Amino acid sequence: MARLEVARRSLMLGAAGVLAAPGLPRAQAPAVKLGILQPVTGALSQDGEYGRLGAELAIAEINASGGLRALGGARIEMVFGDARSNPEGGVAEVEKMQAEGVLAVVGGFASPICLAASQAASRYDLPYVVDVGVSDQIVSRGLANTFRFGPGFGVVTQTALDNLVALNDGAGKPARTVVIVHEDGLFGSGMARLLNAELPKRGFEVLETIAHPTPARDMNNVALRIRALRPDLVIPSSYYAEFVLLSRTMQQQRIRPKGIYCVLNGAASNFRFVREFPDAANLVMDCNHWADPRKPRTAELRRQVEAQNRFWLYNTPLNYSAVMLVADAIERAGRADRAALITALAATDGAFTKHIMPYGPTRFVNGQNQAGQPVNTQVQNGDIKVIFPRDFADAQPVFPVTG
Amino acid sequence: MSVRDVLPILGFAALVALAPLLVTSNVVLNFMVFTLIIALAAQGWNILGGYGGQYSFGHAAFFGTGAYLTAILQVRFGMNAWPAFAAGIGLAALVGLAIGALAFRSGLKGSYFALVTLAFAEVFRVLANAAEITGGAAGILIRLRADPLNFQFAERSTFLWVALALVVLALLATLALERSRLGAQLVAVRENEAAAQALGVDILAVKLRAITLSAGMTGAAGGLYAQYFLYLDAQIAYGTWISVEALLAPIVGGAGTVFGPVLGAVILHGLAEATKTVAGSIPGIDLVVFGIVLILVVRYPPRDIPGLLRAWRRR
Numbered sequence: 001m002a003r004l005e006v007a008r009r010s011l012m013l014g015a016a017g018v019l020a021a022p023g024l025p026r027a028q029a030p031a032v033k034l035g036i037l038q039p040v041t042g043a044l045s046q047d048g049e050y051g052r053l054g055a056e057l058a059i060a061e062i063n064a065s066g067g068l069r070a071l072g073g074a075r076i077e078m079v080f081g082d083a084r085s086n087p088e089g090g091v092a093e094v095e096k097m098q099a100e101g102v103l104a105v106v107g108g109f110a111s112p113i114c115l116a117a118s119q120a121a122s123r124y125d126l127p128y129v130v131d132v133g134v135s136d137q138i139v140s141r142g143l144a145n146t147f148r149f150g151p152g153f154g155v156v157t158q159t160a161l162d163n164l165v166a167l168n169d170g171a172g173k174p175a176r177t178v179v180i181v182h183e184d185g186l187f188g189s190g191m192a193r194l195l196n197a198e199l200p201k202r203g204f205e206v207l208e209t210i211a212h213p214t215p216a217r218d219m220n221n222v223a224l225r226i227r228a229l230r231p232d233l234v235i236p237s238s239y240y241a242e243f244v245l246l247s248r249t250m251q252q253q254r255i256r257p258k259g260i261y262c263v264l265n266g267a268a269s270n271f272r273f274v275r276e277f278p279d280a281a282n283l284v285m286d287c288n289h290w291a292d293p294r295k296p297r298t299a300e301l302r303r304q305v306e307a308q309n310r311f312w313l314y315n316t317p318l319n320y321s322a323v324m325l326v327a328d329a330i331e332r333a334g335r336a337d338r339a340a341l342i343t344a345l346a347a348t349d350g351a352f353t354k355h356i357m358p359y360g361p362t363r364f365v366n367g368q369n370q371a372g373q374p375v376n377t378q379v380q381n382g383d384i385k386v387i388f389p390r391d392f393a394d395a396q397p398v399f400p401v402t403g
Numbered sequence: 404m405s406v407r408d409v410l411p412i413l414g415f416a417a418l419v420a421l422a423p424l425l426v427t428s429n430v431v432l433n434f435m436v437f438t439l440i441i442a443l444a445a446q447g448w449n450i451l452g453g454y455g456g457q458y459s460f461g462h463a464a465f466f467g468t469g470a471y472l473t474a475i476l477q478v479r480f481g482m483n484a485w486p487a488f489a490a491g492i493g494l495a496a497l498v499g500l501a502i503g504a505l506a507f508r509s510g511l512k513g514s515y516f517a518l519v520t521l522a523f524a525e526v527f528r529v530l531a532n533a534a535e536i537t538g539g540a541a542g543i544l545i546r547l548r549a550d551p552l553n554f555q556f557a558e559r560s561t562f563l564w565v566a567l568a569l570v571v572l573a574l575l576a577t578l579a580l581e582r583s584r585l586g587a588q589l590v591a592v593r594e595n596e597a598a599a600q601a602l603g604v605d606i607l608a609v610k611l612r613a614i615t616l617s618a619g620m621t622g623a624a625g626g627l628y629a630q631y632f633l634y635l636d637a638q639i640a641y642g643t644w645i646s647v648e649a650l651l652a653p654i655v656g657g658a659g660t661v662f663g664p665v666l667g668a669v670i671l672h673g674l675a676e677a678t679k680t681v682a683g684s685i686p687g688i689d690l691v692v693f694g695i696v697l698i699l700v701v702r703y704p705p706r707d708i709p710g711l712l713r714a715w716r717r718r
Contacts, residue, residue, distance in 0.1 A: 041687040
């Protein structure tokens with residue numbers, strides 16, 4: 001009897017409480033924690049900051065439009081981790097996020113960070129969505145928790161070569177000879193090897209492959225060598241500072257090949273370069289990640305970013321899209337549960353349209369989005385335009401470059 | 404070496420070994436494992452730099468060799484992780500012997516020796532970045548197969564115990580060295596090479612033994628790193644970061660002492676973590692603290708934390 005009495009009393013107390021506070025909104029669903037992992041200290045800090053920006057904007061947008069509907073309007077709460085530009089930093093932050101109870105992790109940026117962090121996350125069956133990291137090993141390890149919305153290295157280079165041939169054929173095959181300039185470390189050497197193997201098969205003649213160190217302070221010798229060889233095309237694989245230096249030196253020495261065609265270049269798809277050195281940047285082409293220019297949301301997001309006095313880099317739309325992907329999967333999973341989220345992520349299809357990347361209908365195989373692809377961009381009169389593939393292009397390619 | 408000498412090491416071992424029973428947070432365990440890996444690499448540096456006075460700026464050469472061979476034997480040749488790890492230590496020690504033979508036979512000392520070691524580490528980094536067998540720029544990935552037979556563990560605590568066991572072994576080896584004839588000769592070489600030679604110490608042989616032991620220890624740290632993070636690239640394995648970590652910890656904690664490297668690694672990394680927790684919103688703030696500690700330690704002799712404490716107590 002006594003127990004019933006207590007129950008009744010507490011029930012009445014509760015009822016009184018509800019009645020006494022009519023102005024309070026209904027109890028809010030608990031927030032869903034989402035881990036955002038980016039390197040914001042060290043060598044990769046610029047990329048990390050722009051990745052974080054994209055994730056922040058996506059989370060803000062979701063929360064402003066009523067949160068996650070399937071979870072009763074639950075807000076997304078960002079748990080940010082600084083991967084400090086190295087894999088150990090990424091792993092340490094994933095451990096912290098796990099302790100905080102995040103539902104999923106998005107980001108990583110560099111391949112080594114993505115590889116180590118997604119592996120650490122897999123210990124807890126914690127869904128991990130890679131934002132940029134292009135290493136093909138990321139999605140070939142059989143980790144069920146790891147997803148990549150963007151394209152991998154193999155797809156990027158294949159597309160770059162195919163598009164180069166299409167571009168050249170479309171213009172009446174003006175280019176035949178090529179000089180490859182690459183940084184001698186990390187990705188430049190691998191890219192140069194691949195180009196050397198593939199370009200001759202596609203009817204191009206590689207005149208010379210010139211390596212330079214990173215950092216390099218002077219590109220005069222490289223530029224002079226290019227001038228002597230007089231190639232139709234220059235294909236550089238370098239980081240930001242070295243490519244800017246090379247293109248400026250070539251401009252100063254009036255070396256004008258029929259085209260400068262970059263693959264995953266650090267500068268050619270970077271508005272900082274375009275703003276600071278508009279003449280050197282003009283008509284440079286790149287095959288890289290880029291947002292879909294035809295989607296209205298892309299332009300809005302770009303305005304939001306530029307209103308903060310920031311540049312429009314691919315990191316921002318990639319992270320924005322990755323967060324949108326996770327939010328979409330949570331809606332479909334219907335609950336804040338990791339296993340359900342992994343199943344939902346893997347089942348993502350063309351109905352997911354909230355991303356702003358120039359991809360076809362989403363379809364995941366072994367965690368890799370099969371529709372993920374790079375596009376070809378070209379700097380045209382102070383803007384970065386998409387010139388390939390034609391379905392997503394907002395400008396015609398200017399090739400061969402004359403004058 | 405009496406029981407009393409070994410007691411502090413056993414105390415340290417017991418303290419760390421019991422940690423997983425008290426702390427369940429994997430954040431803390433992960434931090435401890437990483438600190439132990441650094442402490443092991445630093446202990447290796449301490450043998451050559453601390454006891455022998457031969458300051459190396461390129462211990463990455465040994466760390467990377469241990470790490471790469473551990474990974475390559477597994478990934479490319481399908482070897483089991485344990486013998487691969489042992490082979491990694493062996494090759495690192497051999498590389499140490501070879502670099503030592505080249506540098507010490509030519510009579511390189513002081514900053515010249517430091518520069519040569521740095522150069523070797525850089526050459527290895529460039530080679531590893533270009534070679535096919537190391538995976539080049541794409542790096543090398545050890546498959547995740549959590550099984551003690553594969554030197555991979557489902558629990559972070561198990562890895563902590565393995566890392567601890569290796570650090571304790573290194574501490575015991577250092578203590579034994581300190582008490583041995585070789586240790587005394589090594590210190591004599593550090594204090595006055597000419598005098599040691601005059602007393603009949605075979606300087607070259609002493610230095611070569613020290614660098615071999617030193618390289619083996621740091622190579623073990625590399626192998627541990629490979630097994631823990633399961634991914635390597637040239638920048639991780641042969642990058643300057645590990646050379647710097649390996650020399651900072653003993654310098655801060657007390658070079659030429661048994662516990663110096665462990666103490667230094669714990670202080671530097673503990674302080675960095677604490678700062679990150681307190682002022683987490685400012686990126687890189689922990690590196691600022693790292694820098695300040697280093698400036699303080701170098702500015703005020705005796706130049707390590709125990710020395711600072713002693714000096715402060717004497718006032």
